[in-house]
Amino acid sequence: MIWGWIVGVAILLFGLIVFRGAPYVPSQKRYVRQAFDELYPLGIRDVLVDVGSGDGIVLRLAAERGAQAIGYELNPLLVIISRWLSRYDDCISVRLVDFWLTPLPETTTVVYAFTATPYIKKMINKMQNEANRLQRPLRYISYGNVLTGLEADATLGAYYLYTFYPLQAT
Numbered sequence: 001m002i003w004g005w006i007v008g009v010a011i012l013l014f015g016l017i018v019f020r021g022a023p024y025v026p027s028q029k030r031y032v033r034q035a036f037d038e039l040y041p042l043g044i045r046d047v048l049v050d051v052g053s054g055d056g057i058v059l060r061l062a063a064e065r066g067a068q069a070i071g072y073e074l075n076p077l078l079v080i081i082s083r084w085l086s087r088y089d090d091c092i093s094v095r096l097v098d099f100w101l102t103p104l105p106e107t108t109t110v111v112y113a114f115t116a117t118p119y120i121k122k123m124i125n126k127m128q129n130e131a132n133r134l135q136r137p138l139r140y141i142s143y144g145n146v147l148t149g150l151e152a153d154a155t156l157g158a159y160y161l162y163t164f165y166p167l168q169a170t
């Protein structure tokens, strides 16, 4: 009986996410490493935010390169798991938040997103608003999605790198 409840709650948590963003599918380590080496060489000066951080694999690989890594994740089970998996790493933090409703940290240099096509337009708006708010360029690494209407700085396999520049208020 108790297991039935646990499984039911888990299905609900993973299932309901689709109304707010992409469901949980982890990025592949090999490709993330390649992206952090060749597409956007990530280093100690970086503060990376993974918007929808899942089990935290991207955060751990970013921290391996000396970056500060911050995860925004809506599924509490994934927050618990990713916090546990990164418990010895001071460079990693995971917040239980909805990234649509949560501003990026002031120190953000690069955003990583593995999202779903229906959310691309909303993501472009969010990133542009954040660049405007912070008044400096923000890099954006997209896994699997082209940002329609924007030109990528570089591509590598299924990865696309973009820069959002702040727009002047008129």
Ligand SMILES: C[S@@+](CC[C@H](N)C(=O)[O-])C[C@H]1O[C@@H](n2cnc3c(N)ncnc32)[C@H](O)[C@@H]1O
Pocket: 017, 020, 021, 022, 023, 024, 025, 026, 027, 028, 050, 051, 052, 053, 054, 055, 056, 057, 058, 072, 073, 074, 075, 078, 097, 098, 099, 100, 113, 114, 115
């Ligand atoms: C495709 S997975 C990517 C996981 C991780 N970034 C990776 O690449 O391995 C998308 C993640 O975003 C989370 N998510 C979806 N909508 C969200 C939202 N509005 N706020 C925070 N997290 C969200 C999901 O729970 C899921 O873990």
